[in-house]
Amino acid sequence: MSAAPSLPVRALAALGRPVVAAARATLELWGVLIGTLAGIIRSYGKGGRRPRGAVLAQMYAIGNRSLVFVAVTLGFIGMVMMYQACLQFSRAIGDLSQVGLQFLRLVVSDFGPTLTAMMLATRVGAGIAAEIGSMKVTEQLDALRMSGVLPIDYLLVPRFLASIVMTVALTILGAAIMYGAGGLTAWLSFGVNPRTFFDPAMVQPRHLALGLIKAVTYGAAIPIVSGFCGLRARGSSEGVGWATTAAVVGSSFAVIALDFALSVGALWLFGGDL
Amino acid sequence: MTARAFVEFIGVEKAFAGKPVLRGMDLAIGKGEILYIIGTSGVGKSVTIKHLVGFLPIDRGEIWFDGQRVDQLDERGFYPVRRRVGMVFQNATLFDAMTLTENVALPLRKHQGLGWKAALADARRRLAQVYLADFADRYPAELSDGMRKRAAIARTLTLAPEVVLFDEPTTGLDPVNARRIDRLIRELSRSLGVTAVVVSHDLPSIMAVADRVAFLYQGRVHALATPTALAASADPIVQQFIAGRSSGPMETPGF
Numbered sequence: 001m002s003a004a005p006s007l008p009v010r011a012l013a014a015l016g017r018p019v020v021a022a023a024r025a026t027l028e029l030w031g032v033l034i035g036t037l038a039g040i041i042r043s044y045g046k047g048g049r050r051p052r053g054a055v056l057a058q059m060y061a062i063g064n065r066s067l068v069f070v071a072v073t074l075g076f077i078g079m080v081m082m083y084q085a086c087l088q089f090s091r092a093i094g095d096l097s098q099v100g101l102q103f104l105r106l107v108v109s110d111f112g113p114t115l116t117a118m119m120l121a122t123r124v125g126a127g128i129a130a131e132i133g134s135m136k137v138t139e140q141l142d143a144l145r146m147s148g149v150l151p152i153d154y155l156l157v158p159r160f161l162a163s164i165v166m167t168v169a170l171t172i173l174g175a176a177i178m179y180g181a182g183g184l185t186a187w188l189s190f191g192v193n194p195r196t197f198f199d200p201a202m203v204q205p206r207h208l209a210l211g212l213i214k215a216v217t218y219g220a221a222i223p224i225v226s227g228f229c230g231l232r233a234r235g236s237s238e239g240v241g242w243a244t245t246a247a248v249v250g251s252s253f254a255v256i257a258l259d260f261a262l263s264v265g266a267l268w269l270f271g272g273d274l
Numbered sequence: 275m276t277a278r279a280f281v282e283f284i285g286v287e288k289a290f291a292g293k294p295v296l297r298g299m300d301l302a303i304g305k306g307e308i309l310y311i312i313g314t315s316g317v318g319k320s321v322t323i324k325h326l327v328g329f330l331p332i333d334r335g336e337i338w339f340d341g342q343r344v345d346q347l348d349e350r351g352f353y354p355v356r357r358r359v360g361m362v363f364q365n366a367t368l369f370d371a372m373t374l375t376e377n378v379a380l381p382l383r384k385h386q387g388l389g390w391k392a393a394l395a396d397a398r399r400r401l402a403q404v405y406l407a408d409f410a411d412r413y414p415a416e417l418s419d420g421m422r423k424r425a426a427i428a429r430t431l432t433l434a435p436e437v438v439l440f441d442e443p444t445t446g447l448d449p450v451n452a453r454r455i456d457r458l459i460r461e462l463s464r465s466l467g468v469t470a471v472v473v474s475h476d477l478p479s480i481m482a483v484a485d486r487v488a489f490l491y492q493g494r495v496h497a498l499a500t501p502t503a504l505a506a507s508a509d510p511i512v513q514q515f516i517a518g519r520s521s522g523p524m525e526t527p528g529f
Contacts, residue, residue, distance in 0.1 A: 142329050143367035148384030
C-alpha cells in the first residue's frame with residue numbers, strides 16, 4: 001500500500017486544483033469564442049444555412065426588451081453623477097462652465113458604453129445563461145446534436161450578432177439620455193445654462209471611436225461569457241441557478257476588465273490627448 | 275478476424291469524479307433486436323446508450339457500430355453515426371421555441387439537407403403517422419406528456435435510423451400511452467428491422483416487448499437473457515431486482 005502524501009504535497013495539490021480549474025475554464029471560454037466565430041462562418045459563409053429570423057428575434061429580445069431598463073437606469077445615473085459633479089465643481093472652483101464639456105467627453109468614451117453594457121450584462125447575461133443552462137440540464141442540447149445541429153451555431157451565433165448590434169444601438173440611446181438627464185439636472189439644480197452645457201466642442205472623433213469600440217467589444221463579450229456559463233450548467237435547477245449567477249458576475253467583470261484594458265490601450269495610443 | 279455484432283461494447287469503463295460507474299462492461303446487440311437494459315438507478319444504463327452516440331466519452335474500452343469503431347470519433351465524426359442511430363430521450367426534449375412541425379423538420383433540414391418547405395411538408399407527414407396531425411402547429415408547452423413523447427419519437431424516426439435508443443420511454447406516462455409506446459417499439463423492429471435499445475424500469479414493457487434483457491449490476495452486465503429466462507433466473511440478485519425487494523444480497527450505494 002502506498003504511503004499517504006505528505007502535508008506540503010497535499011497543500012500544493014489544494015492550491016493547484018483551483019489554478020488548474022481556472023486555466024481549464026479560461027481555455028473553454030476561448031473555445032466558445034472561437035467556436036462562435038467559426039459558427040458565423042459556417043452559418044453565413046458560402047453554402048451556409050442560417051437559422052431563419054433568429055438574429056432578428058434575438059435583436060428584439062436583447063434590444064427592445066432592454067430599452068426601458070437601460071433608458072431609465074442611465075437617466076438616473078446621469079442625474080446623480082451630474083448633481084455630484086456640480087456640487088464638487090462649485091465647492092472646489094466655483095465655475096460650472098466646463099462641467100457639460102467634460103461630462104459629454106466622459107459619457108461618449110466611457111460611461112455611455114460601460115454603464116449600458118453593465119445593465120445588459122445583468123439582464124441579457126442572466127437570460128442567455130438561464131435559457132442555455134436549462135436546455136443543457138434537460139438534454140435539449142443533446143437533442144440538438146442528434147438533429148445535426150451544433151448548439152453553438154444554433155444558440156450562440158444569433159445572440160452574439162444581435163448583442164453586438166443592439167449594444168451599440170442601446171449605447172447611443174443610453175448615452176444620449178444620460179447626457180440629457182445630466183444637463184437637465186445641472187440646469188434645474190445649479191442654473192447651468194443649457195447652451196453652455198450642451199456644447200460638443202471637446203468631443204473628438206477618437207472619443208467616438210473609443211466609445212464605439214467599447215460598445216462592440218462589450219456586446220461580443222456578454223453573450224460569450226453568459227453562453228459559456230450556460231453550457232457549463234450541471235445537474236438540475238440548482239445548476240441553472242449557479243450558471244445564471246456566474247453569467248451575471250462573469251459578464252459584469254468582463255465589462256469592467258475590458259473597459260480597463262481598452263482605456264489603458266487608448267491612453268497609451270493617444271497619451272494626454274485622450 | 276472475429277465477426278462483430280451490430281452494436282458492441284467491449285470492456286467499457288466510465289467514472290464520474292473518480293467514482294466508477296461502468297467497470298469493464300461487455301455487451302453485444304444483434305441487428306433488428308429489441309434489447310432492454312435494466313438495473314438500479316445510477317448503475318450506468320443511460321450512460322451506456324449515451325456512449326454510443328458520443329454524448330459521453332468512455333475512459334477505457336471499445337464501442338463498435340456496424341463494423342466501425344466509434345468511441346474514438348470526434349464531434350464531427352459522430353455526425354454520420356447520429357444519422358443512423360436515433361435517440362428518444364427520457365424527457366421529450368422538444369425545442370420550446372419551435373412548433374411540433376418545426377421540431378420534426380429540424381433533423382431533416384440539417385442531416386438530409388432538405389429546404390424548409392420540403393422539410394416542413396415531410397414533418398407534417400411524420401406527425402400524422404403518430405396521430406398528431408391536428409397538433410402540428412402547436413408548441414410543445416401546449417401538449418400533454420404523451421403527445422410530446424410521440425412527437426419526439428416522430429422527430430427521431432424522420433431520418434429512418436437503423437438503431438433507436440430509448441431512454442426510459444414509458445416513464446411518466448399513463449398505462450394506455452405506455453402500451454402504445456411499447457407497440458410502436460415492437461412495430462419498428464418487426465416491420466422496419468430497426469434495432470431498439472431500451473433503458474427501462476417498466477417490467478410489463480420488458481416482458482411484452484424485449485427480445486433480450488441485459489441486467490446491469492456493479493458496472494457490468496450481470497445477466498443477459500430473454501425476459502422469460504430472466505424472470506425464472508435462480509440468481510438471488512436478479513430475483514431481488516425483479517421482485518422489487520428492498521432487502522437482499524444486492525448492494526445499493528446510498529442505502
